[in-house]
Amino acid sequence: MxxxxxxxxxxxxxxxxxxxxxxxxxxxxxxxxxxxxxxxxxxxxxxxxxxxxxxxxxxxxxxxxxxxxxxxxxxxxxxxxxxxxxxxxxxxxxxANKPHHDHMICKTCGLIIEFQNDKIEQLQLEIAKANHFHITSHLMQLRGLCEKCAKEKS
Missing domain, CATH: 1.10.10.10 (Winged helix-like DNA-binding domain superfamily/Winged helix DNA-binding domain)
Incomplete structure (x- = not known):
């Protein structure tokens, strides 16, 4: 945070x-x-x-x-x-005044969609614990195509 x-x-x-x-x-x-x-x-x-x-x-x-x-x-x-x-x-x-969130980024138009998912956050903690690793921060960026760009490519 x-x-x-x-x-x-x-x-x-x-x-x-x-x-x-x-x-x-x-x-x-x-x-x-x-x-x-x-x-x-x-x-x-x-x-x-x-x-x-x-x-x-x-x-x-x-x-x-x-x-x-x-x-x-x-x-x-x-x-x-x-x-x-x-x-x-x-x-x-x-x-940096918002609660923690991650990003999905469209590779074509650059649209940025913010999201937060408790299951992903928990899974990261479990993976870190299993590997004896202490997470101090992280950035998740999922890159792909937004709905509009995906439709235009098909």
């Missing part, structure tokens, strides 16, 4: 300000809107998608793509956001 799971925005913002301070970085409106957007929206963003969204949502704000990348990297290093790797296509990010 993430330390940031189910945090209210005010607590998340306080943690973010402390993170910036600890890394000798200034708190700016640009960095704040990156965090706020991740908090308010429940999707998975590439840095480019997030940048385009921020430019259209905050036209008065002078925000650069480098700020988006640096902020996301800092948040990921501090475990405030998580990412899903798409190989050469890059990463998609989400705020």
């Amino acid at each position: 993430s330390a940031f799971e189910n945090l209210e925005y005010s607590s998340l913002l306080a943690n973010f300000k402390e993170l910036l301070k600890n890394n000798s970085l200034k708190f700016t409106k640009q960095r704040e809107v990156v965090l706020k957007t991740l908090y308010e929206r429940n999707d998975h963003f590439t840095p480019e998608d997030l940048y385009i969204f921020l430019k259209s949502s905050y036209p008065e704000l002078n925000i650069g793509i480098a700020t988006v990348y640096r902020t996301l990297n800092l948040l990921e290093e501090s475990h405030m956001v998580t990412s899903i790797s798409f190989g050469v296509a890059g990463k998609k990010f989400e705020l």
